[in-house]
Amino acid sequence: MSTMKDFLQIELLHFGKYQIMVYHILALAGIFIATKLILLIIYRIFLRQIKAKNYDEGRSLAFYQIVKYILIVAAIAIGLETMGIKLTLLLAGSAALLVGLGLGIQQFFNDLVSGLVLLIEGTVTVGDIVELDGLVGKITEINMRTSNVVTRDNIMIIVPNSKLVGDNVINWSHNREATRFHVEVGVAYGTDLDRAEKLILSAALKNKQVAKHPEPFARFIEFGNSSLDLEVYFWTKNMWEIEYVKSEIRKEIYKAFNSNNITIPFPQRDIHIVSGGGS
Structure with missing residues (x-):
C-alpha cells in the first residue's frame, strides 16, 4: 500500500x-x-x-x-x-x-x-436549409463559435455563428407550406399564346415534386426583343432540389413545344446596309 x-x-x-x-x-x-x-x-x-x-x-x-x-x-x-x-x-x-x-x-x-x-432559441437547427448571402446550404453542425454548412455542390462552408444571428438569413425549412417558384420561356411571335400557356402548365403538373394545391398557373409577361415571354408558376416543398425540379420542367416544356411545332426563338438582329452615293 x-x-x-x-x-x-x-x-x-x-x-x-x-x-x-x-x-x-x-x-x-x-x-x-x-x-x-x-x-x-x-x-x-x-x-x-x-x-x-x-x-x-x-x-x-x-x-x-x-x-x-x-x-x-x-x-x-x-x-x-x-x-x-x-x-x-x-x-x-x-x-x-x-x-x-x-x-x-x-x-x-x-x-x-x-x-x-442559436442552440437555445433554435431559430436555426441541424438539418435546416438556409440561404445566406445568396448561397443555399444545409446546416450539418452547430458549434459554439462556428457552424458547418454544406452547399448543393457538396462544399463544406464554415460560417461564424454571428452571421446566422445578425445577418438576414432565409430559413427555408421553417416554411411549413410549399414555396412558389417559376420557370421562364420565350416563344416566337405569331404563336398561339393560350395554347403555349396550356402546354407549360401541363409540363409543370407532370412533375411529381410540384404541389397540386395551390395550382400552378402561367402568364404572359412581356414582349421581348425576339420572343413572347411566358412564365409558369408552381409550388413545391422540395427546396433542396429546386434547380433539378426546374430543369425537369424545362425539359418537359421543350418536348411539348417540339411536339406541337412551337418555336423557341433565339436572339437575332436585322442589319440594313446603306451605301452612300459618291460625290
Missing part, C-alpha cells in the same frame, strides 16, 4: 508552488474518460429518441450540444481543482487578460454568444 502511495506521489513536474504528480495525471485521465462515456451515453439516448420520432432532430442535437459544453466546462473545472489550481484566481487573471485584449477578441466572443443563442 505504501508502495502504491509513494508511486502516486511521484513528482513529474514542478513550477512555482504547483506540483504535478502521478495521481494528478491519473485523475485527469479518469475525468476525461468519465466525461467521454457520459457524453456517449447521452448522445445514444438522444439518437434513440430521434429514431423513435419522440424529439425533433434539430432541437435534440442543439440541446445535446448545450449539455456537451456544460459537461466539458465542468470537467475542466474539476480537473483544475484536482491540480490544486484555484478557479477564483484563474478567473480574476482571465478577467484582467480579457480587459487587456479588449476589442481584439470582441468578434470571437460575439460568435460564442451567437452560438449559444
